[in-house]
Amino acid sequence: MQVKCNVCSIKLEKNEAVKFKGKYFHKECRRLKRIKKHINYVLTVKKNIKGSFAQIKGKINEHLGKHDYKYILFVLRKNINLNHIHGLVYFLDNENFKKEYNIYKSKKIKVKKEDMKIIESYIPQIKTKDNRKWGEIICYRSTQIQKQE
Numbered sequence: 001m002q003v004k005c006n007v008c009s010i011k012l013e014k015n016e017a018v019k020f021k022g023k024y025f026h027k028e029c030r031r032l033k034r035i036k037k038h039i040n041y042v043l044t045v046k047k048n049i050k051g052s053f054a055q056i057k058g059k060i061n062e063h064l065g066k067h068d069y070k071y072i073l074f075v076l077r078k079n080i081n082l083n084h085i086h087g088l089v090y091f092l093d094n095e096n097f098k099k100e101y102n103i104y105k106s107k108k109i110k111v112k113k114e115d116m117k118i119i120e121s122y123i124p125q126i127k128t129k130d131n132r133k134w135g136e137i138i139c140y141r142s143t144q145i146q147k148q149e
Ligand SMILES: [Zn+2]
Pocket: 005, 006, 007, 008, 009, 010, 025, 026, 029
């Protein structure tokens, strides 16, 4: 039997769907919905942002297309002076926040030495490999760890 996903409206097999409050979802759609809800909560309740519901929703969608949602939440946890939803783009584009986030993220990963590699960059980066979530290659210019070719 097929059901319709409550987020994207695409049909899927009932046994593959996630059911919540009587509605069916793709696992990924449900996850995305929760992420959006969470970001919306932080913006409106915690940060007391001004902006209409549609504006906030639109901005969340726009930024989720461009940034990792964890990065968005990371930036929102900073002591930033955000009065209006349109200001968010300014903070998300902040190079220092991006660098800080990459360092923060890289500290949470265990990496095998043979998977490390130096890439010419002043910004610490993480390259993903085999679609694994956080990637396995951490690239720091400063770490001085080099893969033996
Ligand atoms: Zn869906």
